[in-house]
Structures are given as C-alpha cells and as structure tokens.
Amino acid sequence: MSPILFIEQLLNGLQFGIMLFLMASGLTLVFGVMGLINLAHGSLFMIGAFAAAAVAGWSGSFLLGLAAALAAAAAAGVIIETVVIRRLYNRDHLDQVLATFALILILSEGTRWLFGSFPLYLERPSWLAGPVTLPGGIEYSSYRLALIVVGLAIAAGLFFLVTHTRLGDRIRAGESDREMIAALGVDISKLYTIVFALGAALAGLAGALVGAIQSVQVGMGEPVLILAFVVIVIGGIGSIKGALIGALLVGLTDTLGRFLLPILFGTVMDPASATAVGSALASMAIYMLMALVLLIRPQGLFGGAP
Amino acid sequence: MSGAVTNIRSGARREWVINLVLLAGLGLVPLWAWFADAPFTITLATRAAILALAGTGLNIALGMGGLVSFGHAVFFGIGGYAMGILASHAQNYDPLVQWPVVIEGTQFMPVIWIVAILAGAVAALVIGALSLRTSGVYFIMITLAFGQMFYYFAISWPAYGGEDGLAIYVRNGFPGLNTLDPIQYFALCFAVLLVVLFFNARLIRSPFGLALNAARQSTQRVEAVGMDPFRLRLAAFVLSGAITALAGALFADLNRFASPAMFSWQLSGEIMVFVILGGVARLCGPLAGAVVFVMLEHFLGGLSEYWHIFLGLLLLLVVLLAKGGLIGLLSGRGAAHG
Numbered sequence: 001m002s003p004i005l006f007i008e009q010l011l012n013g014l015q016f017g018i019m020l021f022l023m024a025s026g027l028t029l030v031f032g033v034m035g036l037i038n039l040a041h042g043s044l045f046m047i048g049a050f051a052a053a054a055v056a057g058w059s060g061s062f063l064l065g066l067a068a069a070l071a072a073a074a075a076a077g078v079i080i081e082t083v084v085i086r087r088l089y090n091r092d093h094l095d096q097v098l099a100t101f102a103l104i105l106i107l108s109e110g111t112r113w114l115f116g117s118f119p120l121y122l123e124r125p126s127w128l129a130g131p132v133t134l135p136g137g138i139e140y141s142s143y144r145l146a147l148i149v150v151g152l153a154i155a156a157g158l159f160f161l162v163t164h165t166r167l168g169d170r171i172r173a174g175e176s177d178r179e180m181i182a183a184l185g186v187d188i189s190k191l192y193t194i195v196f197a198l199g200a201a202l203a204g205l206a207g208a209l210v211g212a213i214q215s216v217q218v219g220m221g222e223p224v225l226i227l228a229f230v231v232i233v234i235g236g237i238g239s240i241k242g243a244l245i246g247a248l249l250v251g252l253t254d255t256l257g258r259f260l261l262p263i264l265f266g267t268v269m270d271p272a273s274a275t276a277v278g279s280a281l282a283s284m285a286i287y288m289l290m291a292l293v294l295l296i297r298p299q300g301l302f303g304g305a306p
Numbered sequence: 307m308s309g310a311v312t313n314i315r316s317g318a319r320r321e322w323v324i325n326l327v328l329l330a331g332l333g334l335v336p337l338w339a340w341f342a343d344a345p346f347t348i349t350l351a352t353r354a355a356i357l358a359l360a361g362t363g364l365n366i367a368l369g370m371g372g373l374v375s376f377g378h379a380v381f382f383g384i385g386g387y388a389m390g391i392l393a394s395h396a397q398n399y400d401p402l403v404q405w406p407v408v409i410e411g412t413q414f415m416p417v418i419w420i421v422a423i424l425a426g427a428v429a430a431l432v433i434g435a436l437s438l439r440t441s442g443v444y445f446i447m448i449t450l451a452f453g454q455m456f457y458y459f460a461i462s463w464p465a466y467g468g469e470d471g472l473a474i475y476v477r478n479g480f481p482g483l484n485t486l487d488p489i490q491y492f493a494l495c496f497a498v499l500l501v502v503l504f505f506n507a508r509l510i511r512s513p514f515g516l517a518l519n520a521a522r523q524s525t526q527r528v529e530a531v532g533m534d535p536f537r538l539r540l541a542a543f544v545l546s547g548a549i550t551a552l553a554g555a556l557f558a559d560l561n562r563f564a565s566p567a568m569f570s571w572q573l574s575g576e577i578m579v580f581v582i583l584g585g586v587a588r589l590c591g592p593l594a595g596a597v598v599f600v601m602l603e604h605f606l607g608g609l610s611e612y613w614h615i616f617l618g619l620l621l622l623l624v625v626l627l628a629k630g631g632l633i634g635l636l637s638g639r640g641a642a643h644g
Contacts, residue, residue: 031443037446093442097446098621099622099626106614106618109615222571283462
C-alpha cells in the first residue's frame with residue numbers, strides 16, 4: 001500500500017463525509033426546530049439530482065444545472081411542507097414516519113413516471129473533468145476536490161447563518177422554545193417553511209453534486225438518507241456541529257474500511273477470500289461505529305440529554 | 307358516560323365480528339379458488355397470510371410496546387435466509403458445519419421454523435439491547451440503520467448467493483402434507499397464522515401484555531411499581547422479531563427463494579404499512595392491512611405500473627384522516643390507543 005493511494009482514499013472519505021453533511025445538516029435542523037423526522041429527505045436529494053441532470057443535459061451548462069437543483073429542491077420543499085408536513089408537527093413520530101414514507105412512494109414513483117426507469121447521466125463540467133496535482137505529486141480528481149471545497153464552504157456558511165444572522169437567532173430560539181418565540185411575534189409557520197426549504201435545498205444540492213460521480217436514478221436518495229441517520233445518531237440530534245463531525249467520521253470509516261480491511265485480511269488469508277471477507281465486513285463498519293457510540297454515549301457525541 | 311361505555315362495548319363486539327369475517331374470508335377464498343381451479347388466487351391468499359404473520363410480529367413491538375421499529379425486515383430476512391441456508395445445504399448434501407460435530411442442513415419445515423425463530427430472537431436481542439438504550443426518533447433511525455447493515459451484508463457476503471440470493475429447487479417438507487400443492491401450503495400458513503393470533507390474543511391479556519401496555523403509556527409509573535420498562539420492551543422486541551422471522555421462513559418457502567431484498571428498508575416500511583392500514587394494536591389489524599395491501603398490489607399493479615403512487619396517497623390519507631386504520635374505521639372505535 002503506497003502512501004499516495006492512502007491519501008487519495010483519505011480525500012475520497014473526506015469528500016463522501018462532506019456530502020453526507022449536506023444531507024444530515026438539513027435533517028438535523030428540521031428535527032431540532034420542528035421536532036419532525038422526515039424520511040422524504042432522500043427524495044429531495046433525488047429531485048435535486050434529476051433537476052440538475054435534466055437542465056444540464058438540456059442547456060449544456062453544469063452551473064445552470066446546479067441552480068436548477070437548488071431551485072427545484074427548495075420549491076419541492078415548500079410544496080411538501082405546506083401541503084403535508086405542516087399537518088404532522090403535532091403528531092407522534094409514528095405518524096411522521098408513515099406520512100413521509102408515503103411521500104417517498106409518491107415522489108419516487110412520480111419521478112419514475114416522468115423520467116423512466118433508466119438512469120440519467122450528469123456530466124462533470126469540462127473545467128473540472130481532469131485531475132489536479134496536489135503538493136507531494138498526488139494526482140487527484142479536480143471535481144472531487146471541488147466537492148470538498150464547496151462542501152466546507154457551505155458548512156462554514158451554515159455555521160455563520162445559524163450563529164450570526166437574525167434568521168439563525170430565530171432558528172436557535174425555535175429549537176429551545178417554540179411557544180416563546182411565537183409569543184414574541186415571530187411568524188412560526190413561515191419560519192418552519194423557511195427551515196424546511198433550506199434543508200431541502202441543501203439535500204438537492206448534495207444530490208446534484210453527487211449525481212455527477214454516480215448515476216442519477218430513482219431510489220438513489222434513500223441509502224444516503226439512512227447514512228445521514230447514522231450520522232445524526234453518532235453526532236447527536238439537532239446539533240450541526242455533531243452532524244459535521246459525525247458525517248466526517250462516517251465518510252472516513254466507510255471509505256477507509258473498504259480500502260484497508262481487504263488489505264488487512266490479505267495478510268492472513270488468500271487474496272480472493274480476503275477481498276470477500278474484507279468487503280463484507282467493511283459494509284458493516286459504519287453500523288459498528290454507530291453501535292459503539294450507542295454503547296458509550298446513547299445521546300450521540302454532541303447531543304444533549306436524551 | 308354510560309352511553310360512552312356502551313359504545314366502546316358495541317365497538318369491541320363489532321371488532322370481533324370484523325375479525326371473524328376477515329379470518330373466514332381469508333380461509334374461504336382459497337377454498338373457492340381450489341374448486342374453481344385458480345391456483346394464482348391461492349398463492350395471493352398465501353402471500354397475504356404470511357405478510358399478515360410478519361405484521362402480527364411487528365404489532366407486538368409497535369402496537370403493544372409503542373416501539374416504532376423501522377427495521378423489521380431484518381428478522382424477515384433472517385427467517386428467509388435460515389430457510390435458504392439450511393435447505394441449500396441439504397439439497398447439495400453438503401454439511402452445514404464439519405467440525406467439531408457434523409451438522410447437516412435440513413428440508414424439514416418444523417426444524418427450519420425453530421431455527422428461524424431462534425435466529426430472529428437472537429438478532430432482535432442484540433439489536434433491541436442496543437437500540438432500546440434510546441427512544442423516540444433515535445430508535446426509528448437506529449432500527450432503520452441496522453436493517454441497512456444486514457441488507458449490505460447479505461449483498462456482499464458471497465457464500466450464500468450475494469446479490470443473486472439463494473434459490474432452492476423444491477419446497478421444504480412438512481409431515482403428512484404435500485407442500486408443493488398450493489392449497490395445502492396455504493392451509494399450513496393459515497394454520498400458523500391462526501396459532502400465532504391465538505397466542506397474541508392471550509398475550510394481550512396476560513400480565514406481561516398488561517405491563518407492556520402500561521410501560522408504553524407511562525414509563526415512570528411502571529418503574530414506580532417496581533418493573534423494569536427496558537426489560538419489558540426488550541422481551542416484546544425479541545418476541546416480535548421471532549414471529550417476523552417465522553414469517554420470513556414461510557415467505558422464502560413460498561417463493562422457494564431467499565432474496566437480499568427481504569432485508570430492504572422498503573420491506574420494513576411495507577410491514578409497518580400493513581399494521582397501520584389495518585389499525586395499530588388491533589389483533590387482526592395486520593391481517594386486514596396485509597389483505598388490502600396484497601389486493602391493491604394485484605389490482606392496482608394490473609392497472610398501472612406506477613401503483614405505488616396510489617398506495618402512497620392512500621397511506622397519506624389514512625395517516626392524516628383516519629386514525630385507527632381500517633378496522634378502527636369499520637368498528638367505529640377510533641384509535642385503539644392514543
């Protein structure tokens with residue numbers, strides 16, 4: 001194993017983690033402020049990817065595709081929130097799970113009906129198609145590097161938004177005491193719609209960005225959604241800092257596990273079975289990490305008392 | 307006040323009538339199909355009976371215990387693979403374990419069922435012990451995540467088919483029955499369902515069932531009288547997982563195929579949908595839900611490739627408007643508990 005290969009995998013893990021953060025931060029905001037568990041968050045990821053692929057394919061511009069993804073996911077978020085989600089804030093978690101599961105069925109099949117069952121392809125922009133050479137002579141995909149940079153910038157922007165702006169004040173106030181800020185004259189239902197649309201836009205953006213390194217297809221959102229849940233369980237619910245740390249932990253554990261475990265087993269087994277055993281165990285690594293966190297800190301690394 | 311009590315009583319009586327009609331219907335339709343020589347209808351009814359069994363398992367955790375498990379496909383899949391692994395070893399004359407003792411596979415259903423139940427119970431014990439350390443929305447996310455773990459493991463573990471799943475050539479045997487005959491296999495599955503429903507009805511009224519119900523309503527009060535809510539819930543979760551695993555073994559035998567899709571999160575969602583469509587915490591709620599689900603799948607699926615849209619809309623309406631599910635709607639009893 002060469003150090004260059006290892007650093008490349010490390011960067012892949014970082015990139016994966018950052019994209020998970022874009023999903024998990026929206027989920028954790030929506031849960032923190034509205035107390036809602038939203039399974040349809042993965043559908044917003046999918047909507048972003050499809051909007052980007054459709055618009056980029058039609059216009060030939062990747063950036064226009066990204067703008068379309070943001071707009072489509074945010075618009076879908078506003079519609080979903082006003083039509084369905086709003087009726088669920090005062091319901092128990094079971095009703096929220098079922099109603100948002102129903103939304104997954106409707107949105108997934110609706111997308112299949114519109115776009116068909118075949119995957120779409122989203123081309124990387126030509127100016128990010130090749131590799132870049134990093135210090136130390138490491139060749140790395142410029143697109144993936146851009147994902148890391150953009151993701152970190154969005155994370156920083158989100159922290160700034162939550163801690164230094166008026167909207168952020170309201171979001172944090174909504175997290176700690178919803179009746180009180182309503183009594184102080186904040187239009188709580190508008191705030192909820194904004195928070196939901198913000199989370200939706202982040203998910204849609206993640207879908208569009210990831211759509212260019214994998215195929216864009218129906219059902220692409222749910223595996224990412226479940227990983228985002230693992231992130232939230234590890235990081236602690238409602239905490240954006242927890243979502244960031246959890247997302248990086250999950251991204252690195254998954255990527256490095258897939259890379260290192262087969263090599264590790266290769267030292268004691270023949271290569272074929274080492275690959276089989278190593279990759280099977282690697283697919284379980286992040287869930288083991290989650291189980292470990294549950295044993296030590298059931299409320300998550302940055303969560304308050306459960 | 308007395309009017310309300312009479313209402314509850316007549317609602318309860320009506321629910322029993324509905325239950326009997328449901329069970330009689332599920333028993334009689336295949337009988338009619340057998341005379342009319344419509345084996346596909348019998349297969350649909352068998353599917354409904356098995357899915358109802360899986361839902362009945364979940365209903366113990368969800369309805370009685372208030373544990374919103376979004377990972378019950380784990381147990382369904384474990385049951386399926388218990389069948390697939392035992393039967394494939396038996397059909398290939400390849401012992402399951404060579405050392406220290408030789409353990410052969412088997413195609414004998416009762417043994418397969420016991421193994422499925424035990425394997426499901428052990429998995430539920432481990433998953434339950436971890437996830438019951440939390441509650442509420444954490445519990446939902448964690449059970450969903452463990453479900454995904456089993457799914458990926460089944461896909462990436464090549465010894466038992468990986469992504470292709472595990473097929474067996476002939477359905478496993480049961481003494482005195484020809485299980486390949488659709489009506490006989492239906493009768494067997496229906497009988498298992500009846501036994502489990504009877505057991506479940508007894509369980510609801512047992513001291514354990516009452517304590518579990520109390521723990522759902524108020525953890526503090528149950529603790530105050532000296533019971534441990536964690537252990538009550540864990541026991542319910544284990545029982546629930548074991549029953550769903552049994553359903554998984556029957557389901558894999560129906561298709562003669564154990565597929566990694568049995569572990570998928572969609573299936574966990576669907577099992578939950580049976581329970582909710584029919585009505586949470588009602589004895590025959592999962593049965594009503596599974597029958598409606600199989601009928602929708604058959605009729606809507608025939609009309610449109612995109613029938614999941616209609617299923618989604620129906621589910622959304624039931625959740626937003628009809629608390630208490632179909633049985634609640636029909637018996638006029640509203641939600642079984644709030």
